[in-house]
């Protein structure tokens with residue numbers, strides 16, 4: 125690699141296409157790297173990432189001091205957003221604990237497992253339409269990886285399916301806002317999308333209050349913890365989080381995963397011959413091509429990580445995807461090995477913010493991958509280079525052209 129640590133720049137096309145050599149160099153040469161344009165510390169070693177995620181009192185979601193003197197970055201027409209509380213993903217205890225336990229009540233393993241037949245039905249119908257419209261060629265992202273998780277989370281929440289394209293648009297704009305490497309216009313647009321989504325959910329909540337249904341939205345309205353219900357603002361931010369998380373991440377586990385399998389024919393063959401390896405394969409794909417590449421915390425006090433002093437309030441970026449390829453934890457980390465037994469990857473995070481939707485992703489992704497492999501016994505990559513989204517937090521493909529006979 126012909127770049128120096130000072131030149132590290134995650135906005136470059138080369139990084140977006142293949143960030144792993146960059147992570148490796150950072151981990152080997154400067155595992156606690158100060159990235160000046162962000163003013164934050166980028167951690168690439170498994171032990172550091174794991175330590176930060178596990179200690180929610182030292183490393184918090186909110187900066188330790190309220191930055192009241194900083195004017196709101198939002199334009200006047202977006203100020204309403206300040207009224208909507210943060211979702212649990214951006215909160216610390218005790219608010220995080222209260223919100224998470226309320227949502228967990230509505231998002232039980234039984235609710236998730238009961239979705240199995242419906243998910244299979246959705247996948248069957250997307251595969252059917254991919255086969256019928258195509259001439260042996262289709263875009264796996266458009267036809268299968270995008271629609272399946274979107275339909276599942278929409279049905280689960282109780283969002284009308286006719287609005288699917290609208291909320292897919294909001295979701296795509298909002299996740300761009302999670303990526304601090306995006307230009308200010310994109311971040312502003314993400315804030316606008318947040319507001320539009322909030323307005324949409326506030327109307328839907330009104331309807332559900334009058335007319336309860338058998339869906340997550342109605343459950344969030346009625347569920348209580350120690351006599352306290354969620355406020356309307358909390359329901360809005362929770363629905364927004366679930367909708368966005370439910371859309372973008374599983375889609376990319378499916379897309380990144382199927383691409384990685386096709387690029388590793390020995391592993392694909394093994395999986396076709398041994399369906400019982402599927403759960404291990406899913407964990408390995410989460411490790412190898414992590415859909416969520418990084419997350420962030422703030423240091424609650426001055427401390428040392430490795431030989432670096434991290435100031436109070438400094439941003440700490442935990443590169444999950446780099447930790448997932450740390451050779452001190454994973455043997456031959458650059459190899460895709462669907463039979464890997466020891467696989468303590470941090471693809472779903474760790475600690476109190478560990479992914480709430482992990483059981484749903486672990487249900488959906490194997491169903492999709494199994495049914496795609498069965499439906500297309502000779503699936504190949506189509507022509508053209510894979511186009512990655514420019515988002516450096518959520519790694520995923522814009523399109524994945526595939527062919528079959």
Ligand code: HEM
Nearest residue numbers: 212213369370373374377416419472473477479480481485
């Ligand atoms: C392959 C799919 C998925 C991946 C890789 C993934 C990854 C993650 C990660 C890394 C975090 C922790 C972030 C942090 O520590 O800052 C997280 C949190 C979360 N995820 Fe997922 N996720 C996936 C699917 C889903 C789905 C399907 C849902 C819901 C429908 C979901 C809902 C959430 C929620 C609500 C949180 C916040 C939990 C908290 O703050 O306590 N995720 N996810």
